[in-house]
Amino acid sequence: MNDLIHAVAALLLPPTGAFPLLLLAWWLRHRRRWLSGALFATGLIAVWIGSTELGALWLQDRLLGPQQAVQVERLKDVPPKETMIVVLGGGARKLMPEYGGAQLKALSIERLRYGIWLSRQTGIPLMFTGGTPRDSSDERMTEAALAERTAAQEFGFTLAAKEDRATDTRENAEFTAELLRGQPIRRVVLVTHDVHMRRSLRAFREALPPEVEVVPAPLGLALPGFEWRDLLPSQEGISRARYLGYEWLGYVGGH
Template sequence: MLPGELKPILTALVLPPTGPLLLALAGLLAARRGRKAGLRLAAACIVIALALGSHAMGTLLARELLPPVAPVQAADLQGVQAIVVLGGGVLPEAPEYGEPQPHPRTLARLRYAVRLARQSGKPLAFAGGVGWAGRSGAPSEGAVARRVLQEDYGLGLRWLDDTSRDTAENARRMAEIAGRDGIRRIALVTDATHIARATAAFRRAGFEVVPAPTGLMLPEESELLEWLPSTRGFVACREVIREWLANLVARTAG
């Protein structure tokens, strides 16, 4: 197993709900041995797991733990040479289509990039192969994105990286590919939670970056429903905590 393949496994074990629930289990095991502190730990971890299942908590954590983000403005695009989209996964099997499709994250990024490209007239680039968590034999994000852009939007990619496996590799490979054509000033499209880390990686690779985040984390339902545990709440909290930990590791390593 390559070191990179451990990243998604360790991440899954640490992030909610698995991380807090594993700690709760450890507390229950300690309680069985007569340690009262074990029950307190288990109760606290269960409460934390429930809290980290609400979309409102995800929104709050994003505001407190991640750098602030704002939508890109049309004037910001005037000086860029290209719009670079980062992959967010694929659906290797999509029976209703009969062929692989972009993951909803990837599709949202592509759709936003298409909008920016049409507004600005700038060419498109895409970075993403098969991520470390991808299934063996899965198609590359780049191959799927290129097909969908052409078939659904009538747009082509000027530059394509379909081999990189994570954000750091996205940046290095795109610097090699687009750098041959003198591309240095880019608008970078990825999720709002991911944009700070991605921007830092591309700047280290030599790019001047205008962040173009999509999927900004904002309330979507009534206040009561926002605070109740939900699937989207767990997803939101996982994404925020994942990026916070990744930024922390990057700062420590740097």
């Protein structure tokens, strides 16, 4: 049943989510010409929005609101020992043939790299949260363990802590709050991608005590302005639109 739900959700995400509108327009072409034309035009616009970088960014701004990069200097107004950078895992693969073993997915590596950069700029310790990938039967192969290994081997960096039980965003927040309980933490700097940030902020603000400030540190932000190529379908546009659709469905669903 779970696989069926994921399959249906995958079809409803951009740009394929517009296909039902196009099919309905085709079915109504002889019965309701004006309605058929309106549905067809709406479907084409939806396909364009779900296939282009500009369309995906426009939709993201309206669904999730604008976001800005964290101000590094602002993070220094609280002592490092009272702050924790928390990097959210973005997935792992149990086997990458080119490496001959398990590795973090690109989203996780991007977040880890940015978290390490922030830690080195501010002196704030860093923890990574991520448990066993859902498609893995090896409970030892957690995202957090892979992040610890990657940080040490590829960045020469040591994590301050790791949370290795969470399998979704809400568990990231709940289990992180458990680990931080009893520590003199006044601020959590939350590192994840911009599209994922709104859902993550809600989860962490609900899980952490009200006196702990949660500061968003999004990555993947788009540059201001655009060029004509952003109007064309692209892999980047499709990826952002699908990620946005997934995150928005998760947010409205309360996950």
